[in-house]
Structure formats: structure tokens, C-alpha cells
Amino acid sequence: MTVATPRDLEPQLQQPLQPKGWLRYFSFSVDHKVIGLQYLVCGFFFYLVGGLLAGAIRTELATPLSDFMPRDTYNEVLTLHGTVMIFLWIVPVVNGAFGNYLIPFYVGARDMAFPRLNAVAFWMIPPAGFLLISSYFLAGAAAQSGWTAYPPLSLTTPAAGQVVWILSVLLLGGSSIFGAVNFIATVLKMRRPGLKMMQLPMYCWAMLGTSLLVVLSTPVLAGVLILLSFDIIAHTGFFNPTLGGNVVVYQHLFWFYSHPAVYIMVLPAFGLVSEILPVHARKPLFGYTTMVYSIMGIVFLGLIVWAHHMFTSGTPPWMRLFFTIATSFIAVPTGIKFFNWLATLWGGKIALNSAMLFSCGFILNFVFGGITGITLAQVPFDIHVHDTYYVVGHFHYIVYGGTVFVIFASLYHWYPKFTGRLLNEDLGRLHFLLTFIGFNLCFLPQHWLGLNGMPRRVAEYDPTFTTLNQVSSVGALLMAISTLPLLVNVVVTAFQGKRAGDNPWNALTAEWLTSSPPPVENWKGEAPLVTEPYGYGRAQEPKAPTLEAAR
């Protein structure tokens, strides 16, 4: 079986759709690497937007009184902050950006399975994002009911803003489904001949699992939001108690997507860390097979734990019990992954560079967030802390301390591949230090605040909580400042950074076996067959094809 090049298949497609130079990043490009970087830059833009919104929240909370902005604006800000960070930054970047850039390399393909669908999926994001943000100006008011949009609150807040919010999330959900279909097809069907599933880099497995979750759960979110929009626009009564609707049903359907959404945000991060650690520790990934099984275990368990978000909602006792146990058991496959990463580091030759620092920061933060997660899974524990700052602290440890740390680690790791230049290590370490300190300063005190009586989503609070809230706000300020060395680094390096060469980390996975940045169809010659992506420490044995052989 020979590998057909795209040129043979679609000679007429490639040429007109590929503008040259920087312009292609603003075009409907079908090149998976261009699309990956489009996702990354677009996501980072929305990270800054979401960060500004977070800054507004922490400014309001620096004093116990609601004195920085009007109260309904505050609710708009917290709604937008959550929605932007989840749907426009973390999900697109950790799936779309790195998935599109890396998966074709890892399976030995020249592009994704459906390149045009891929471009469509990306180009749904900027309009959806701008629609969401502009709802404040266009509709007169943005959504105010939190990113969860629980009815009846979402039925009683200004309707136009809520409908625009729904439209935007539907678009983003659609984009996510298109992307997931593409990843599943690419991993399962586009593998280079001779490459077996159990030889794939771990990120492929993580993306396969994540995409299964997206395909299984996102349609449920779309369905429930469409019903919610009927309630708002056509005054139906699905979730309107005065018309006989049931508000708790909304919560079930919403969390059927939105709990798996957590794994949609962290599983790809697990995959990326599994790529980064072996390279910088110069050791094979420990326990490949159990890592694969634990991903699939998390996917399965992730689908049957949603009601742990509803322990105080009036769910029957047996349901509370079932979801406590199912949720707790997610700790087992997750624990396996962390022990395997530690074992990967153990005895290695560890380079303490920015990519490694952020990866280790991820391990520390995520373990902490995971432990508080186990506590939250216990119904009696959760009944006290549900909807408090304890929960806010917990999930920021997961999605920021976990996933966003991994995004930064990945940026330092793959930037030389994207651009051919190495990011400055001193600025990188400064970035890590500021982020790590700022992050912990911001979110650690919130656990205590929640335990002692501060509910979430409030613009005002008991004055006894002032000091810790101010500590938290100072942490947020540090996090904002930490963005500066990153921005300077990324921009300056792009023009005058140290040349990286094709494989600066001496890594074995397929994306490093081509030039930096890679050519349009990834390899000049045939795609290399990488059967041992983690074959470190076997200098004498023949390992992956050498750089020269691959060209």
C-alpha cells in the first residue's frame, strides 16, 4: 500500500486556497498547521479578553461593597468571563490549536481527514466570539445568568443578551463537534500504513477520547440551549415553572455536557504533558498501556458523573449516592496518570526549562485541585461548600493550574517548531515564576473563604473576608503582569530569537522529523514511520528514523 499525496488527489484544491506568507493566517486555509496557529492566536486573544474580565471581577472584590461597577454589569462580567475562558480560550486552544497542528504529524498524515471542514470549524469561532462580546453593545445587555444559564434566572434576565449568548455557544459547540469528528476520523483512518494504534503518541489517544466526549455530549448541550431559547423567544414552558416546566431537568441536561466539558479541557492537556515530559526528562513515557486505558476510563466515567453538580438541587438520595461513588472513582485512572508521570521523571535527565517548569507546575496544581475535587464529590462535604468560593478555587486549580499551565508548557515546547526560533528561557522562567506565585496567591485563599461562608458569584461580601479577598486580588494582578514577559517573548522571538534548528530538543516524535517551520505537506518525502515515539535511552538500538532519512 502506498501513501497517496494530496497533490495526486486534489490538484486543483491546493493551489488557489493557499495564499503565501502571513496572509494565509487570515485566509480560509486548509493547511492543518495554519489552522492550528489560527486557533492558538485567536484563543490567546480571547484569553486576554477573559483576563480583563477576571481583572474587573477581582477589582470589584477588593472591597466588600459593590462599588466598582453596577450589579447587573458585574453579573454580565462573570457570565462573559466564564463563557469566554471555557469556549473561546481553553477548549479551542487545547483541542483545536495543538490538535490540528500535531495530530496529522503523529499519525503520519499530510493533513487532517477533512481539511475544509477543519477550516469551517475554525472560522465559526471568531464570529461567535465577537457576537458574544458585542452582545453588551448590540443587545443592550449581555447575558447575566452565569455561564450555566440556569432557568428561571436566564428566562427573567434581559432576553436579547441571553439569546445572543445561546447563539454564540451553539456556534462554538458546532465548531467543537466538527473538530471532534475530524480528530476521530484522522486518528482512526489517516494513520500511515504500518503505524499501529498502540504506537501512537499519547496525545492522539487523549484527543480520541476527548473527541468521543465532544461527539457524545455536546449535542445534548445544543439541544438544551435550543429548548431554553424556545422558552425565551416563544414563551414555551420547558423550564418555566409557572407553565409547569421543570428547572432541574435543565440542570441535568446542561451538566450532561458541562461535566464532560471539564475532561474536554483536561484530557488534551494530559496528552500534551505526556509528550513534553519524556522529551525533557530523556526517558520513555512510563506505563504507556495503562495511560491509554486510564484515558478511556476517564472518558467512560466522565459521562456518568454529571449530577455531582446538583447535590443541593433536590436530587433524590440514591442519585446523590451513585454520583458520589462514580465521581470518586475518576480519581483512580487520573491517579494512575500522575504516578506514571512521576515515574517518567524518576531517574531521568531532567532539563529544568520553561516547558518542564510549567509541566511540573501543572502536576502540583492539578494534584491539589484533584484532591479538593475528591472532597467535593462527597455529598455531605459538598452540601456545605457547593456554590461557594471553595468550588471557584477548586475548578481554577483544574482549568487554570492544570490546563492553562499545560498550554504555556506546550507553547515553550512547540514554539520552535511553529517558527523555527527558541523562546527566551530567562523570560520564560520569569513568566513561570510570576504565573505560579500569582495563581496560587489568587486561588488558594478562596478555599478558606468558601469554607467559612463566602458564596460564589457575589459582588459584595461579609467584611471579615476582606483581607483574603485582597490577597486574592493581588494574586490576580500578578497573573495579569505575568502575561507581559510572555507577550514580549513571543513577539520579540518571532523576529530575532535564537534559531532553533529542526529538532532543538532532540525529540523522537514525528513533528520534529521535518523542518521548522514544516513545509506545506509536512514532509518533503514520505512520512516517517515512528513506531517508538518515546524510545529514549536506546542510543545503540535503531530508534526512529533519523532526520536525514525522513527528508
Add this chain to the structure above:
Amino acid sequence: MRMARAVKIRAAITTALATASLGLTGFLVGTRVNLLPVDASTNAPTYDSLFKVLFSIGTMLFLGISIVLIYSLVRFRRNEGELADGPPLEGNLPLEIVWTAIPAVVILFVGIYSYDIYDRMGGMTPLDHGALHHQHAMDTPSHTMEAKSMEMPSERVWGGIGPAIDTGVASTSSASGAVLPVEVTAMQFAFIFHYPEADITSGELHVPLGQPVELRMKALDVIHAFWVPQFRLKQDVIPGQPTVLSFTATRPGTYPAICAELCGPYHGGMRTSVVVHEVDDYQTWLQQNRPAPSST
């Protein structure tokens, strides 16, 4: 051969000592460091014991993993210019089984323990005595009218925390063993408490020490949640779905009652007080607030 054995024994002793000191640290931190507010209900000490167990286990796990991670970063750090790889270790099945089994056992223990706590809190108690009848009435249409007219006061309760079983403090031996019902109405942005027995309506919740209280909660507009941190209890108040929350106060004082579910612009201001009175003081409060007999 003997050397290798000595090294092995030393490693085993080091591991055992490290594990023991880690366990001890976790236990001491978990039991000595208090992160919770004052406990003021029968439910709170039960909750706090669960908290201590989880805090101890969590501290052990977090410290253990952090120490291994930081030790690895220091001990196995690559020297400047070193190009060699680490050993090609790809896995170790017994080790994998160990770190799958240990968390599974810990999780199982925590799950069973927290189920026990939840049961003791009253979480598994059937919520309303009318519910079964009501359900039955729905099934047999011929009795519906009759059943409805009879069961009207006890509507279906959709969720909540029932009365705790055998708490010791609020047992039947106590003089004030009877349950004090209070109807709670939540609306944007206040809680209204109504005492059906005394026909008192109040913006604050006043309860006597040691008597079981049952809050029967309804929401008029959007979802709210009733939370008293010092009681370690919270229950959503849901429009269209009445819920209950049972507790017995154990410490006189004034505590915040907070809305914990985003309910609109003034959500942060939706809070009131729970006043726990000594039994005599409570009677005085009842007398003072009893509505004046209508003078028509």
C-alpha cells in the same frame, strides 16, 4: 551480593520511615489545623469529622506527590551540556497495580465513610410522609380527588435533608423533642420565614437550642439556595419544587443565612441571620412577636 542486599534494606527502611512520617504529618495537619467556622448544629461535628479525614488523606497525598516531584527535579536534573538519555524504563506492572489498587481502596473507604456520614446527617431519610400517599393517589385516578383534598397541606417534597437519626442531642428524651416547622419563602432578594404554629412572619430565622427544626422551602421566582455555614447545611430553594432542610441548633448565637445560588443583581446582598436562642429566650421571642389579636 551482601552489599546489594544492604542497599535494598536501607531503601526499604527509608521508604517505611518516609511513609510513616508523611502519614503522621498528614494526620497532625488534618486533625489540628482548623479551617472551618464554629459548629452550631448537630450536623456540624459529623461534617467536621469527615472534613478531618479528607484533609488528612489529602495532605498526605499532596505532600507525598510534591516531595517526590521536587526530589526528582533536584536529584535527576540534567547537567549543563549533558546529552545522555535516562534509562529506557517503559513501565513496571507490579508498580502500576500498586498505584491503581491503593487509590481504589482509599476511594472506596472514603466513599463508604462519607455515605455513613450522609446517612447520619439525615440525607437518606425519606423526606416527606405524604409523598408516598401522594404518589399512590396519582396512580389511581379514582381516588385522586379524595386524596388531593386530604393531602393538600403536605405537597410533594422534591429534595433536601431529612431529620437526622439518633443525634443524641435532639433525641426524644429532650423536652423539646417535637419538630418545629418553619415555612421559608425565597424571593429576589430575601428569605421570609413563617412559623405556622405561632403564626409569626419574620425576616430572620429564630430557633430554639436543641429542638429539631424543619424548614419547608419554596421559591417564588428563581432558584435560590439557603445556606448556614455554621450548620454546614445548604439546600436549593427551587420554584415549583418544594424542598426541606432539617437541623438541630446546638450553640446559641447569631449566624448568617446566605443565598448561595446566583439569583440576580442583588444576589450578594441576599442574606439574613439565623438566631439560635436558649429555650427560655425563644419563648420570650415568640411572645413578643406573636401577632396581636385582631381588634375587629
